[in-house]
Amino acid sequence: MTPNRRRASSDSPYEPQIGFSRAVRQGSVIAIAGTAPLAPDGTTVAPGDPAAQARRCFEVIREALRELDADLEHVIRTRIMLARIQDWEAVAPVHGEFFAHIRPASTVVQVTRFIDPQWLVEVEADAVVPPTTTPERAESPEGSPPPTDRA
Numbered sequence: 001m002t003p004n005r006r007r008a009s010s011d012s013p014y015e016p017q018i019g020f021s022r023a024v025r026q027g028s029v030i031a032i033a034g035t036a037p038l039a040p041d042g043t044t045v046a047p048g049d050p051a052a053q054a055r056r057c058f059e060v061i062r063e064a065l066r067e068l069d070a071d072l073e074h075v076i077r078t079r080i081m082l083a084r085i086q087d088w089e090a091v092a093p094v095h096g097e098f099f100a101h102i103r104p105a106s107t108v109v110q111v112t113r114f115i116d117p118q119w120l121v122e123v124e125a126d127a128v129v130p131p132t133t134t135p136e137r138a139e140s141p142e143g144s145p146p147p148t149d150r151a
Helices: 014-018 050-067 085-099
Strands: 005-008 023-026 029-035 075-082 105-110 121-128
Touching: 005 050, 023 050, 029 050, 050 075, 050 085, 050 121, 075 085, 085 105
Parallel strands: 075 105
Antiparallel strands: 005 023, 023 029, 029 121, 075 121
């Protein structure tokens, strides 16, 4: 595996079958794959309820971020895919529950269908974690250490 690259799994039965990770962190960037409304046992959560399915997708995304030392506040973009575009009105408030104060760039699209016909929604997300620096180690844009107030 590439140095500085970490992966998170949600134990979806599709991950090993298709050969993907729930999320991949490369340096400060995290890409989260299309996240379906799956319960930990691999069954579909809340068939017929787009809001409950969206909530589960965002919970799985939050879990993946935390596994990679990040959180929802680091999300800069979400992509919401719906099997029925009219479900946007049920799903949008759920997005707001998780992201109202973060306000990432977001797209909502309709797709023809998902792998499992019970799924009404899938969500992807991208996150950027700022580098951790301490004042003693931070450098100015010119490359010199920042001034300090120490005597």
